[in-house]
Amino acid sequence: MNLLSDGLNSSHCKLEILRLSGCMITVEGCSSLASALRSNSSHLKELDLTYNHPGESGVKLLSARREDPLCLLSKLGLEHRGENRIRAGLKKYSCDFTLDPNTVNRELTLSYGNRKVECVKSHSYPDHPERFDYWPQVLCRESLTGRCYWEAERSGRVYIAVTYKSIGRKGVSEDCGFGLNEKSWILFCSDDSYSVCHNNNKTELSGRPSSKRVGVYVDCPAGSLSFYSVSDDQTLTHLHTFSTTFTEPFCAGFSVWNGSVCLK
Template identity: 35%
Template sequence: MSAASCLHTEDQFLCSICLGVFTHPVSTPCGHNFCKTCITNHWDGKVLYDCPNCKEVFKTRPELKVNTFIYEMVAQFRQSAQQEASSSSSEQQVSKPGEVPCDVCTGTKLKALKSCLVCLVSYCETHLEPHVTTTGLKRHQLIDPVENLEGRMCEKHDKLLELFCKNDQMCVCMLCTILDHKSHDVVPLREEYERKKAELGNTEAEIKQMIQKRRLKLEEFKQSVELSKKNADREVAEGVQVFSALMETVKRRLNRVTGTIKEKQRETEKQAEGFIKELQQEISDLEKRSSEVKKLSRYEDHLHLLQNITSLKAAPPNKNWTGVRVHPPSYEGTVVRAVKQLEETLSEQMKKLIEAELKRVQQNEAELKRVQRYEVDLTLDPDTAGSGLILSDDGKNVYQSNKRKNIPNNPERFSYYPIVLSKQSFSSGRFYFEVQVKGKTWWGLGVARESINRKGSITLRPQDGFWTIRLRNENEYTACDHHSVRLSLQPGPEKVGVFVDYEEGLVSFYDVDAAALIHSFTGCSFTEKLYPYFEPCSNDGGKNSAPLIISPVRHTE
């Protein structure tokens, strides 16, 4: 018997009502077999008793007895299946905490691979096989394993929640649509699932875009701080250099003034010291003579006085000091003259600085004149223009309107952003063009490669094929490099020149009126056609209604 049982398949032991392996199999008078509970429930509440398989009707309710032969065969099959499951359990994963276990496994629970929404049972690989091989079970809906399958049943009607009521925003069963949700907008659960999933996808994309925008803004703030620091460091360095030189000059002038004054003072002191020394010597000689005269005058003996008076030294010649003076030198005007000389020196330094600045401006003007020689005649391509853009008839002006037009969404067109490219493209050499941006509060200019993304979200940076500069919020100028670079432009340009050297890998932007370089992208690698890029940006309620205008170059001698 055991050998023969090996030839049986599970299909032979399945109840056609529950589609599961027989439990207490019974036979009807027509010879078909069912689970005793299944056929009993099938007949309960009926007047006519029929066979679910052949539809034969019995006049009276048949008395059911367990089919012992089938029962034994099912028992052997269950034992064989359990042994097979046990032998393969080592190869399958045992259910771990947090994983959904197989509801059929006895003893060690294996990890469920699928859950059946019809049977409301989760199956491991072994117990899932009937749902893969049996025709009737193949129609059951399988999903990734989930716990609490009972939660997928309607608590009120004990039916599968397979529909969604849009009015009440809740999952319902088939009976709910007939009773509680009658006339409501009800759709299949999968349809609402797909719609919600699409909404979540859009929400996720929007959130990612918001994150990206904030990261770019964060990077922009960091760049602004870094640019401010660089500008401050540069100005401080220049200030230190200029004022250090100024202080050194002042120090030299001060030393020279104090030296002159001290030299005059020393000469005066030297002259006075000579006079003082001479007077002191004369006073000493006179005091000695006075002492000798005083000594002789004390003699009482006439003869002795007369004999010794001849020994009295002759009086030294007396210098007339009446007209001798020590005249203090005049210091008046010394500081004033020194300051005046310092002023002249500073004026010379200022003149040199102005000459250096003028030379720099002349060099910039010469550089601008050089690149202006590569001027090209451009016209805007309407096939690339976003739906809200208005182009002039001559293809030289473009601005953003308040209304979007219904135009063909051809591959060349930018579907979302107010961007337009020129008809002309360049794949070698040098080219230059000028665009008037006067009166605009938002704009973008530059060049783009042919293969850029023109549909959906766009990131303006070289790795995505864009070399551009932009104005935002009237005074926020940035170069859209790998990371946004804040540009210090005060005042902002009214006309911007764009120069490209294809082989050199250079894209430069100029303030035409100031003849000043705004920014350069260097070391670029161009392998495709390049198109001039124009972005007039949002109309902003009329604040940014001025057009971008492709202007002819005004050559000067």
């Protein structure tokens, strides 16, 4: 970061846009960047530091520089910051989700603070317009925005889904089933195989599952949804990527035909 800041200080540097999203930058790096922005030779107008860990002092340093009338910086991105952003790989984009009891089908039961769903019949859930009344499915409460990564541990036959929140809830129609319509994408997992499906177009994936943990990464701006197998030593093995344009609010979801899924 010191070398980069030295370059920004150079009178020969005409750089106006610098994107360092997800580059594990901490307060020390922010201090170097703030120093470079004090230079009269800096032409920087846009600085993207999203998905980093600047700390409150780093935020204050850079925000103060932007307020300086002599500084050309007009756009400063510091969203989605935090200590977890300095983790390696996709885990820097880790998100915490909870399952929504207003959506869970009555053939399923939630536990562990609404982080686990299993195929155990329950009639305790009241009527709700957002509840799936036929398909054994449940949605997460939280919407997906920016870049998100999460993991789930499963047993039995389950679908790991990403779906628009506008997906149907009532009846046996394919408009309500994960992977069977334009509104949802799924990875099907069993002890014997993986497959993916969107809009009822199914693709079998090669290889037998060697792990019961799945990682999911969504890059909303890039329009990509990727599934990974996660080994015991946390190694990620790519399974499949969907490329699309996300046009509605969407979230994670699960369908459990037997067994269970637990958010990690």
